[in-house]
């Protein structure tokens with residue numbers, strides 16, 4: 447990779463090359479979860495809200511029962527506190543007042559039970575931030591909408607050598623790269639791929655560089671894993 451000036455954004459060609467390798471890796475290594483078998487925006491929204499605060503295996507444990515009882519916005523909007531808490535009990539105490547019942551009520555009142563298709567609308571819903579909005583738009587609606595979480599920030603810092611501000615997930619350089627990354631075909635797959643890659647290969651403490659399909663062009667690896675992360 448060509449040496450770049452501090453915080454110069456990578457070229458679109460570099461990002462596309464990175465993306466095609468990540469997707470090729472994903473085709474062989476993707477993780478299977480029940481919420482990846484649906485493109486129902488309601489289920490994707492609720493699953494992503496749970497995943498922001500809880501580990502995937504814990505969410506898997508309640509997923510089927512939650513959607514058997516509350517399969518859509520209408521039923522979730524009417525959910526009783528005790529019934530919902532009972533289903534969510536395995537997730538721990540922090541789930542005593544799940545925001546998704548409030549979300550369902552708001553979607554019912556403001557959007558006639560249809561999950562909005564615009565980031566600006568989604569992010570006004572209770573408990574829905576930029577990440578969840580981007581996940582719903584790309585995974586459920588197949589839109590070219592970016593996602594950034596802390597693992598993606600880490601990956602971009604290492605691979606592209608981008609320096610981020612304290613804003614981390616909201617850093618404008620990181621968001622710009624995430625937009626370039628998702629700008630090609632199949633944004634759903636692209637976003638799922640980068641999440642799995644960051645979670646399984648570019649690990650926080652000990653990245654698996656020897657198994658990494660992009661190590662030949664990774665700035666952090668080229669610097670002997672001594673560069674600033």
Ligand code: SF4
Nearest residue numbers: 648653655658661664
């Ligand atoms: Fe991450 Fe290592 Fe791959 Fe670079 S080479 S992207 S640091 S796993």
